[in-house]
Each structure stands twice: as structure tokens, then as C-alpha cells.
Amino acid sequence: MKKRKGPKTYLLVIPIFAVILSVVIFPLIWAIFISFHEWNPTVSPERKFVGIGNFIHAFTDPRFLDSLKRMLYYSGFGVILQVFLGMAVALTLVNYIKSDKLRGALLILYLVPMMMAPVVVGQIWVLLVTGTGTINNMLVSLGLSPVAWRGKDLALTTVMVTDIWQWTSLPLLVIYAGRISIPQNLYEAAYLDGASDWMIFRRITLPYLMIPLAMAFLLRFMDSYKYLDKVFIMTYGGPGTASELPVFYTFLVGFSYYKVGYAAALGWIIGLAAVFFMLLFWKIIRRRAIEGG
Amino acid sequence: MNTTRRKTFGMGKMLALVGLVIYTAFIAFPIYWTINSSFKDINHVYTVPPSFVPPKPTLSAYRWILGGSGKNALAGSLIVALVTTTIAVILGIFASYAFSRYPKGKLSDSFNFFFLLTIRIFPPIAFLLPIFWLWKLLGLIDTYPALIMTYLAFNIPLVVWILRSFIDEVPRSLEEASYLDGFSFLQTLRRTTVPLIGTGIAVAFALCWVFIWNEFIIAYLLSGRHVLLYTAFLPSLRRGMRVMWNQISAISVLAAIPCIIILIVFRKHLTRMYLK
Numbered sequence: 001m002k003k004r005k006g007p008k009t010y011l012l013v014i015p016i017f018a019v020i021l022s023v024v025i026f027p028l029i030w031a032i033f034i035s036f037h038e039w040n041p042t043v044s045p046e047r048k049f050v051g052i053g054n055f056i057h058a059f060t061d062p063r064f065l066d067s068l069k070r071m072l073y074y075s076g077f078g079v080i081l082q083v084f085l086g087m088a089v090a091l092t093l094v095n096y097i098k099s100d101k102l103r104g105a106l107l108i109l110y111l112v113p114m115m116m117a118p119v120v121v122g123q124i125w126v127l128l129v130t131g132t133g134t135i136n137n138m139l140v141s142l143g144l145s146p147v148a149w150r151g152k153d154l155a156l157t158t159v160m161v162t163d164i165w166q167w168t169s170l171p172l173l174v175i176y177a178g179r180i181s182i183p184q185n186l187y188e189a190a191y192l193d194g195a196s197d198w199m200i201f202r203r204i205t206l207p208y209l210m211i212p213l214a215m216a217f218l219l220r221f222m223d224s225y226k227y228l229d230k231v232f233i234m235t236y237g238g239p240g241t242a243s244e245l246p247v248f249y250t251f252l253v254g255f256s257y258y259k260v261g262y263a264a265a266l267g268w269i270i271g272l273a274a275v276f277f278m279l280l281f282w283k284i285i286r287r288r289a290i291e292g293g
Numbered sequence: 294m295n296t297t298r299r300k301t302f303g304m305g306k307m308l309a310l311v312g313l314v315i316y317t318a319f320i321a322f323p324i325y326w327t328i329n330s331s332f333k334d335i336n337h338v339y340t341v342p343p344s345f346v347p348p349k350p351t352l353s354a355y356r357w358i359l360g361g362s363g364k365n366a367l368a369g370s371l372i373v374a375l376v377t378t379t380i381a382v383i384l385g386i387f388a389s390y391a392f393s394r395y396p397k398g399k400l401s402d403s404f405n406f407f408f409l410l411t412i413r414i415f416p417p418i419a420f421l422l423p424i425f426w427l428w429k430l431l432g433l434i435d436t437y438p439a440l441i442m443t444y445l446a447f448n449i450p451l452v453v454w455i456l457r458s459f460i461d462e463v464p465r466s467l468e469e470a471s472y473l474d475g476f477s478f479l480q481t482l483r484r485t486t487v488p489l490i491g492t493g494i495a496v497a498f499a500l501c502w503v504f505i506w507n508e509f510i511i512a513y514l515l516s517g518r519h520v521l522l523y524t525a526f527l528p529s530l531r532r533g534m535r536v537m538w539n540q541i542s543a544i545s546v547l548a549a550i551p552c553i554i555i556l557i558v559f560r561k562h563l564t565r566m567y568l569k
Binding site for chain 2: 009010012013015016019020022023024027028030031034042085088091092093095096097104106107108109110111112113115116117118120124125126127128130131132137138140141162165169173177189197222225226227228229232233247250251254255260262264267268270271274275278285
């Protein structure tokens with residue numbers, strides 16, 4: 001039986017491997033080749049070999065280095081906020097909302113932003129925060145002065161708040177599921193022992209939630225550095241370079257300035273850095289979980 | 294002792310519930326505001342103070358969207374998403390069957406590696422830069438084949454991953470019985486396996502469809518005049534002196550409706566999928 005089905009099983013996966021190899025893996029490898037060249041396809045089809053020049057240039061390019069700093073704020077701080085906010089809401093739902101129907105309805109409402117296209121979300125938020133947008137009009141009607149939400153100082157934060165609006169529900173969901181899988185009798189025993197709410201949180205809830213919290217952070221972090229939709233639609237990296245994140249800068253280099261070789265190098269640098277940090281993060285979490293548990 | 298504990302408990306509960314109300318308002322307000330603006334006349338969008346209910350509700354924004362290129366953009370996205378998802382699910386059934394039934398783990402391990410690489414870690418822009426120039430060299434920018442192939446490659450791993458967990462639960466003995474009855478592999482797959490993973494197919498189809506429907510950067514780079522996708526069309530609505538926010542709101546509402554229906558229908562499975 002096994003023998004008869006053996007060759008067939010291979011045939012079954014050929015189509016998807018063919019698609020993924022030709023559209024994903026091959027271009028990615030071709031990108032390594034391009035990254036060693038200087039190439040502006042709009043000027044001439046000829047590529048000039050520059051060795052690792054593009055990679056060296058990346059680490060001395062102030063615009064790229066600045067965009068990395070912004071990413072630390074946007075993806076690091078922003079995602080930590082999402083995880084904490086998600087945890088607070090999830091625990092409130094579990095602890096204080098007793099009606100299953102209300103809880104279910106609230107969860108659905110919270111998931112709505114997640115199901116919308118990031119560009120649509122970005123557009124909606126521009127309507128709220130633009131110069132004569134809804135929020136400023138409210139401020140003016142209250143006798144306050146309007147705020148430049150997409151100005152130099154606030155642009156990146158505004159995009160970050162939009163991201164928080166759309167994606168806090170993901171950590172919320174992960175932590176909610178983690179919380180309801182903690183055995184209830186642990187809590188009952190703790191209450192009988194007269195433990196305070198804070199003690200219960202510290203000693204029962206938090207240790208059990210370490211893995212879900214780490215998972216939620218990782219999932220959100222990886223999405224937040226990867227996508228440029230919101231920056232594209234809300235600020236286009238501006239004003240100036242005030243909200244330029246690494247992937248958006250790569251996009252500009254590749255598709256606006258047509259330095260294709262340099263953009264390929266940037267794409268690979270970001271990708272490899274991401275692989276490295278993800279593995280590192282995962283190792284630390286695993287070790288801590290083993291030590292703690 | 295007991296009373297103080299109850300008191301702090303009450304305070305904590307109050308704070309938590311106030312926080313929950315604020316969070317709920319924070320989530321609900323932009324959604325409400327989009328629906329509200331989509332029924333406004335353009336003159337009522339910028340008023341001070343903003344009007345929480347359209348002063349003169351009108352469908353003109355929807356009429357404009359459904360009468361012009363907005364309609365083509367939504368239709369283009371619908372076609373690309375439907376065709377790609379259908380192909381992805383069919384190929385995904387075969388592949389996930391193979392991964393689930395193939396005796397050695399090697400095949401699925403290497404696939405998982407590609408899955409991690411493509412979907413989770415590398416930023417899409419790292420792939421799209423070379424992909425764009427390859428499609429350009431082949432003269433396939435702004436055509437259905439290029440868009441569908443690209444979306445297929447990026448979404449098949451998701452489909453396989455969802456379907457596999459469902460196929461794993463189908464007992465092999467059922468298939469073996471079917472073989473003994475003289476049915477061929479394809480007949481067995483169609484008559485025995487596929488009916489048993491109906492839910493899985495529906496979930497994979499719905500999620501894959503939503504991802505393609507909502508995707509932006511591939512749409513922006515690979516679509517154009519002949520194939521118009523709504524996510525790429527959306528930014529163009531903001532050009533010009535006077536931004537037609539009611540039209541932007543209307544297309545946003547229209548684009549979100551199918552996703553919200555999918556959310557409500559598949560809410561239990563969505564939770565499970567996101568958690569894995």
C-alpha cells in the first residue's frame with residue numbers, strides 16, 4: 001500500500017513547490033546577485049559590479065540608521081503597548097464580564113479592525129487626524145487649538161496609535177485564550193488562602209501567561225516591521241523623513257530612486273536581522289520558560 | 294482584613310471597567326465615524342463641530358463609487374482574490390494530503406522552513422523588489438497571471454497549514470477501506486477525505502480570501518490600469534485639492550463588509566487559527 005502511494009505523494013506537492021520556488025525563492029536568490037551590483041533599470045539595463053559596496057553603504061547611510069531607530073520606537077515600544085493593553089483588556093473581560101453574550105459581542109467588535117485592510121484603516125485614521133479632520137474639528141469646537149497630528153513631532157506616533165487601534169486585539173485574543181486555560185481551582189485555592197489580587201496576578205496569572213505574552217509580542221513585532229501599508233498611506237514617510245521606517249525606506253530606494261541593487265541589499269539586511277533576532281528572542285523565551293516552569 | 298480586601302477588589306473592578314469602556318469607545322469610534330461619513334454629503338464632512346449623525350443622509354458617495362472606477366477596483370480585487378483562493382485551496386488540498394500522509398517528516402519540515410521564511414520573517418519588500426523586475430522583464434506587470442501567481446505563492450503556505458491540521462484528523466482507515474473497495478486515489482480524495490474536511494476548506498478559503506482582498510503592496514506594485522485592485526485604487530482618491538472623504542468612507546465600508554461577515558461566520562475558527 002505504502003509503495004503504491006509513495007510516488008504519488010511526491011507528485012502532489014510538485015505544483016506548490018514549483019510556484020513557491022519560481023515566485024518566492026528564485027527571486028530572493030536573484031536579489032542576492034543584484035545586491036552586489038549598482039543597477040538603475042530606468043537608465044540602462046547594465047549592472048555594475050560593486051561587490052559588498054551596497055552592504056557597507058547601508059551601515060554608513062544615516063537615513064537607514066535613523067529609520068532603524070524609528071523602528072525601535074514604532075515596533076518595539078508600540079508593540080509592547082499593544083501587548084500590555086491587550087493583556088489588561090483580556091483580563092478585565094475574563095474577570096469582570098460575567099455574561100458570555102456580552103463578552104462574545106465585545107470580542108467580535110474588537111476583532112473588526114483586524115479584519116480590515118491596513119490601507120483602509122490608514123485612510124480612516126487620516127480622516128480623523130488630518131489638519132481639518134474630525135479630531136481637530138472637535139478640539140476647535142471645544143475652544144482648543146488644532147494639533148498637527150501628522151506633523152514632524154507626532155507623525156510616527158500617530159501611525160503607531162493607528163497600528164495599536166488595528167492590532168491590539170491580536171495580543172488580546174492570545175492572552176484571553178491563555179487566561180481561560182488556567183485551571184480555575186488555582187484561583188479558588190488562592191482566595192481561600194487570603195491572597196491579594198496583586199499576589200494572585202503575580203503568582204498565578206502572570207507565570208502562566210509568559211508564553212502567550214511572548215508569542216503575542218513576537219507575532220506583532222514581526223508584522224509591524226514587515227509592512228509599510230500604514231506609513232505609505234498616512235504619511236508617506238514624512239514630513240521629511242520623520243516617519244520613515246526601514247521597510248518604507250527600502251521601498252523608496254527601490255521604487256522611487258530606482259537604486260535596485262542597494263534596495264536588494266537593504267531587503268536582505270532587514271530579513272537576515274529579523275531571522276537573527278527572532279531566533280535569539282525565541283531562545284531566551286524558551287530558556288526562561290524552562291527555568292521558570 | 295476581609296473587608297479591606299473586598300474594598301480594593303471593588304476599586305480595581307471599577308478602574309478595570311472604566312478602562313474597558315474607554316477601550317471599547319476607542320475601537321468603536323473610527324468604525325462608527327467611517328459609516329457616518331459615508332452617508333454624508335461632502336459639505337457636511339468637515340463641519341465644526343463634527344456632526345455625529347449625517348444632517349442629510351445621502352447615498353451619493355456609494356453611487357459615485359459603484360458608478361465609476363471604484364466598481365472596477367472592487368471587481369478586480371474580487372476576481373483576483375477568488376481565482377487565487379480557489380487555485381490555492383485545490384493545490385493546498387493535494388499538498389496538505391501529501392504532508393499529512395507522507396511517512397517521513399522530511400518533506401513537511403522543509404516546507405515549514407519555506408513557510409517561515411516566506412510568510413513570517415522576511416519583509417515582503419525583500420521579495421517584491423526582485424519579483425517586480427522579473428515580472429517587468431517578462432512584460433507581465435498589470436496582468437492577471439502575474440498577480441495571481443504572486444498571491445498564490447504567498448498564500449499557499451497558509452492554506453496548507455490550515456488544511457493540514459484538519460486532514461491529520463481524518464482516520465487513515467477510511468481511506469484504506471475506500472482503496473480496498475477499488476476506488477482510485479482521486480476518487481478516494483473526493484468521496485472520503487474532502488467531505489470530512491469541509492470545515493477546514495471553508496476556513497482556509499475564507500482566510501486566504503481575506504488576506505488577498507486586504508493586501509496592499511503587491512496590489513500597488515503589480516496592478517495598474519488593466520487590472521485595478523481597490524487597495525491600490527484607494528490612495529489615488531486622496532489626491533487633489535478637496536479630498537472626497539465621503540467616497541473614501543463609502544469604499545472602506547464596502548470593502549470591510551465581506552471581511553466582517555467572514556469574521557462573524559468563522560469567529561470560533563479564526564480565534565483558533567490566530568492562536569496557533
